[in-house]
Amino acid sequence: MANGVFHTGYGIKIELTHADLGHPDRPELLSEITRPIDQRDRELLQCLEHHRRGVCKAEDEDRSPWMAIRRRTVDGRTILVAAHLPVRQRPTAEESAKHKAMKERIARAADRHGLTAEVEARSTDGKVRNDVLVTGGAERIGWEAQYSPITASTVRRRSQAAADLGIVPLWVTNSDRAALINRAPWARVDDFSWKEISSPRSMLVRGGVRHLQAWKCTPTAQRPCPANGSFCGRFHAHWELPALCIPQKPHTEVDQLVVTSADGEHVPMRIPSQRDPRRVTRVWVPAGDRDEWREMFGPDDDSTQDEPEAPQSELTFTEEALDSTCRYGEENKVFNDRRPRRDTADGAGLHTFSDVPPRLFKIPQQREQRLDATSQQRQAAAALYGCEVWHIGPCAGCGDAIHRYGPGSGHACRTCRERISRPGI
Template sequence: MANGVRHTGYDITIELTHADLGHPGPEWSGLLKEITTPIQHRDRELLQCLQHHETGYCPAEDEGRSPWMTIRRRTVSGVTTLVAAHLPVRGKSTPEESDRHKAFKERIERAAHRHGLNVEQEVRTGDGKVRTDVLVTGSAEQIGWEAQYSPVTAPTVLRRSAAAAEREIQPLWVTNDDRSALIDRTSWVRVDDWSWREILNRPAMLVRGGVRHLQDWKCMPSSERPCPVNVSSCGNLRAVWDLPGLCLPPRPATAVDDLVALNAEGQYVPMKIPSQYNPRSSTRGSPKPTGLGGAP
């Protein structure tokens, strides 16, 4: 059980076992009252799991809990302590989320029709075990687009992605939340937080995260990129999957409408890219050799 939480407003760590919460001084006198305010009267994302803040993952997420915390008082043998507890993932979609979900499905269907691709909404596999928001069929792949505008748990993402892949459907999840549990757990892209009207009517909807491009170069003194292993150039051939804005020269952001066809025709493929800094970590995305958030 955690003995600390991260305060996202002040960007500080709160030590629950310390009488002063790890922050002495009169300027922090209201901190205890703030963190123990009932969840219905404060920002739900005010307090974050410390492990999730430090590593991007907490095992509680695999049990249907969110990375956001509440603080409770527990009294045992007359001694009161502060205890952090994970908030549950909010399961039911709000009306706004439902409207955006429907609008995104319609946008994908319209884009597929413009590119001459076969497309169906709310499709179930023959055994009835997998339902896909929008199924787009191209010459290379069947892409199962999943519009996720409401909270989702990591186990749900993993289970549904694996089930789709077993039935030869390549899942592609879409989120507008850069902290969604689906990120780096399946093939994914992130889009802007638009209203349903904007999703339906704006001419260009861009991918803001999840797409990477292959960059290769020879590590020479004249190279624009620094050598990743030495202070000076090493003379070796190097390659890296990079975000569009970090490419040399920078690549333009991919439009969602274009991605509908590019993915189904095999020009964008799911990849799991090991982190160059942490061998236990990886990024999933859509490379082009361009890579999408990764294979399930």
């Protein structure tokens, strides 16, 4: 990694080991040279040796003489370094093959189920392009098969442009570290080869699809209390991966999501964290689960505010002498740019509440929750249900004595529950 670069715009040498970069008269220089590549001229910064000799060592290794400024942390110190950009920024042959195969698979799935699919669809003004635009009875879904690296800012910009035209973006990736995760509606799949993607084999959605789980936190609950690991007696609700649901839910397949997202059976949700509302999880959920969540907690947050970027370490400037030699390939320390895992198995959007809202009861509560029964009748009911006498209470539907309170209780008797589940009875 080089400790300096040549600025082609200003015609100056920049010294990365100095706090003023060697130019105290240019206080905005640091912010200018550290902008993302897609927000500045790619040929703004040049290798010093290439500037001096017209060629540098990196050019023999399929790298360009153009540079990017990055942070690197070694032994607890964070410094600025310059790194050579690749000759071209386009997917590898394997990434391109996977991208093409995924587009074809999405289009085939849509066509097979009677939906309209347009590959490489462009808006009339040319500003929005979707890999595959699937149109169903409820939504237009703009699928983006993303197998090569992409920046978070690009994902946000393209997703917003699609949303402005009434298109719901859906990014599909094979990496649990992809920058697109939780920056827009997304789905993660296994890292299949292009031949496997093109084949009829099942392709499961491993991340990005969740199901609602709601339960009462009692000693008999199958889940531990998310607050203290024991039980708290309150109610919890959150969004869970299919395999971690109780009982387990089947995984959604990619071909299935093509159809259900366009028909409105799966819908996107933006779920803020209860600890930090700026941090969000974006998921696809069954429409019925979304409606139940809204009945409990109101409309989901449609805010466009995204999670904050992790705070950057303070820079250290060693004030070394400027080295104009190309050092490409000589660096043997690991560059500190490991991306964090963004797709995790943690439950999302945990909510805890003391009482179930009455509006959620399928069997309406009686106006007066009072059991009209003698002591003998209460004892007989307790013996029938195998519970304590003080756990006997009125059925919310018919008012008969039932096991209403305590572990294993219910708010209605079997007859009333069956009447709701089978309305014709």
